[in-house]
Amino acid sequence: MRPPLPLALEAAAVRAAGTLSRLAGRGGGTTLPGKLLWKLDPGAIDALARRLPQGSVAVSATNGKTTTAAMAAEILRPHVRVAHNDSGANLVSGVASTLLRARDAELGLFEVDEGALPEVTRRLRPKALLLGNLFRDQLDRYGELEIVAARWRAAVADLPEALLVVSGDDPQVGSLARAGGCVFGLDDPRVARPSLQHAADSKYCIRCGTPYLYAAAYVGHLGDYRCPNCGHARPMLDVVARDVELHGLDGASFTLTAAEGETRVALALPGLYNVYNALGAASLALALGVPLEDVRDGLGRFSAAFGRFERITVGDRRLLMLLIKNPAGANEATRTLVEGGAPAVAVIALNDAIADGRDVSWIWDVDFEPLLAGLDRLVATGTRAAELALRFAYGGLDRGRIEIVPSLEAALDRGLELTPPGGELTLLPTYTAMLALRRIVAGRGYVTNYWERAA
Amino acid sequence: MKIRVGHLYPDYLNIYADRGNIAVLAARARARGHELDVLAIGMRDPVPIGTVDLFYVGGGQDREQELVAHDLVAKAEPLREAVERGAAFLAVCGGYQLLGRSYLDGAGNELSGIGLLPLHTVAGDRRMIGDVLLDCDWAGETLAGFENHAGRTILDAGAEPLGRVVAGFGNDGASGYEGCRYRQAYGTYLHGPLLPRNPWLADRLLEAALAHAGVEERLEPLADELEREAHAVSAARARSRGGRY
Structure with a gap:
């Protein structure tokens, strides 16, 4: 057997590999050092994590984990030096790469892929775990929802000491709550949906299978539920968002109530799903001992997480980019857009690489229909542009309004051409399409590449 | 003409595009002057006798499937009888499995299934996930889609x-065949937007449903440019990366 290299030496070598990867122009190189380290010595990740004087916290969810973790980082930053995987590299390798880069960090704050949660928490041994929601997502990659939920239960059981911060509004996730932890949720029937959406998943009681009754359904199956048969219901909330105001595309505000007190939070991000993200980040920060005012200020400072809701100025026009990756997330992007005044021109990019999900069936579960009334022109792009075009055609959009432009760059230019000067072009890309579009825009000098910013 | 469709368990078995398949049937019926009801x-709920021309049952995750399985058994008799009398039936993924014996x-x-299709299914330890392409020589057409199932x-x-599997796993990853058809009932693992990118199957189901309603009609072809393009991309995907053992 090869004797283990000293950790410092390993770390230096793999950091150098990341630099080389970037110099060679091979994209971000954000996960390469971590991948190498993992290959070289999987235990090194555990050792690196143990060096963080304040330990680490992990954030996971199907939707919103990147934004939630970034919000938490913004809140925590004035208090502690944070190592944070902010470019969305959320598998073991991405966590390892962040650990390698952050040499003087005190606290690790990691967004973790929901499928990778058991592996990552086994190595990190986080002191706190924030769990947001579970939606159907890329069944070709993760398997069925119940399988992911079972993995989460195992991961949580394996961390008896960790502080659990969970969303009570998701029946599966809320059932993980335990004594000494924190449960958060929304309480404002005015912003509830009139009925459960098509993409709602945990509609049946997790104990007895009876359909839940919802006093309020907010996002997908997230809400205030109760089983009429066995009584399983949303747990008591420790941290609550009330009096929610949605200001179209310009932001949202809500009253945050916790044991620590009550405060009004103003977000620059729109949509109810971002209220959930903010509520999760706030609950985690409060659990870590951050004062309520600092939580409010941190959330107020936060602008956008990478590619999630980004406005980019491109010459005399603007791009509004909203990542779509699964039915629940795409529904919220749609709802937010429509509340802000539905766009007349949209570029929607559907790729089918592994990171997008090879199975593009999910687009048929999205409620895109509210967009149709205002849509004058749809530019369908990406590797599965035709499939996307079909979705809209059978959704009721006149085929004459649909253009198929498979090349992302050509589609972006076509969209810009259709947008009047001073106007805003809406882009809805899947994950790899978002990365590619950002690269194109960065190549034209309008935005910095994420690895330059993260360095 | 009104084509009467019975959509089984839309609240439970609705994963991936099952409503998309219905939307395609509705749009293509409308384009030929018919209406879907x-x-x-x-x-x-009872199964109406003799008044449903086309049944549809979609796919669900294991949990939902288990919830409906017991109920479906109580509907076995009227469903089998409807198919014997010429009603059309499309069963996808989990719904396909439930139409078998067990x-x-x-x-x-x-x-227990309802024994409408001559087959049975056994859970395997490896999921069969990937793009699929089938050659349906009985129709002179191909079907392109995506499969994701543990059942063999x-x-x-x-x-x-x-159909015969050109690329992908199919029924069990070994036989070289996918799906099953009996009279005007069709079962398949190809989930999601099966009908949008394979409109010929939608038209065949509509023709069978019309015949059941007493109208013999050969449906006029539609332009289907987007459909052909989506089919071609999906078929190419299956050829280049369809699943195999």
């Missing part, structure tokens, strides 16, 4: 498959 048939899960529990479906001797 969709009736949701849920838990404990489903044996990983823990050794046997779930075994057809009875003499049963008609839906």
Whole structure:
């Protein structure tokens, strides 16, 4: 057997590999050092994590984990030096790469892929775990929802000491709550949906299978539920968002109530799903001992997480980019857009690489229909542009309004051409399409590449 | 003409595009001057006798499938009879499995199906996930789609498959066949937007449904440019990366 290299030496070598990867122009190189380290010595990740004087916290969810973790980082930053995987590299390798880069960090704050949660928490041994929601997502990659939920239960059981911060509004996730932890949720029937959406998943009681009754359904199956048969219901909330105001595309505000007190939070991000993200980040920060005012200020400072809701100025026009990756997330992007005044021109990019999900069936579960009334022109792009075009055609959009432009760059230019000067072009890309579009825009000098910013 | 559709368990078995398949049937019927009248048939609802021209049952995750399986058994008789009398039936993924005689899960529990299709399914330890392309020589067409199933479906001797697997796993990853058809009932693992990118199957189902309603009509072809393009991309995907053992 090869004797283990000293950790410092390993770390230096793999950091150098990341630099080389970037110099060679091979994209971000954000996960390469971590991948190498993992290959070289999987235990090194555990050792690196143990060096963080304040330990680490992990954030996971199907939707919103990147934004939630970034919000938490913004809140925590004035208090502690944070190592944070902010470019969305959320598998073991991405966590390892962040650990390698952050040499003087005190606290690790990691967004973790929901499928990778058991592996990552086994190595990190986080002191706190924030769990947001579970939606159907890329069944070709993760398997069925119940399988992911079972993995989460195992991961949580394996961390008896960790502080659990969970969303009570998701029946599966809320059932993980335990004594000494924190449960958060929304309480404002005015912003509830009139009925459960098509993409709602945990509609049946997790104990007895009876359909839940919802006093309020907010996002997908997230809400205030109760089983009429066995009584399983949303747990008591420790941290609550009330009096929610949605200001179209310009932001949202809500009253945050916790044991620590009550405060009004103003977000620059729109949509109810971002209220959930903010509520999760706030609950985690409060659990870590951050004062309520600092939580409010941190959330107020936060602008956008990478590619999630980004406005980019491109010459005399603007791009509004909203990542779509699964039915629940795409529904919220749609709802937010429509509340802000539905766009007349949209570029929607559907790729089918592994990171997008090879199975593009999910687009048929999205409620895109509210967009149709205002849509004058749809530019369908990406590797599965035709499939996307079909979705809209059978959704009721006149085929004459649909253009198929498979090349992302050509589609972006076509969209810009259709947008009047001073106007805003809406882009809805899947994950790899978002990365590619950002690269194109960065190549034209309008935005910095994420690895330059993260360095 | 009104085509009466019975959509079984839309609240439970609705993963991936099942409503998309219905939307395609509706749009293509409308383009030929017909109307789709969709009736949701849920838990404990009776199956109307003789007044449904086309049944549809979609896919669900294991949990939802288990919830409906018991209820479906109580509907077995009227459903079998409807198919014998020429009603059309499309069953996708989980729904396909339930139309067979039985489903044996990983823990050794046997779930009863309704025996409408001559087959049974046994849970395997590896999921069969990927793009699929089928050659349906009985129709002179191909079907392109995506499969994601742990169950291995075994057809009875003499049963008609839906197609020969050109690329992908198919029923069990070994036989080289996918799906099953019996009279005007079609079962398949190809989930999601099966009908949008394979409109010929939608038209065939509509023709069978019209015949059941007493109208013999050969449907006029539609332009289908987007459909052909989506089919071509999906078929190419299957050829380049369809699943295999």
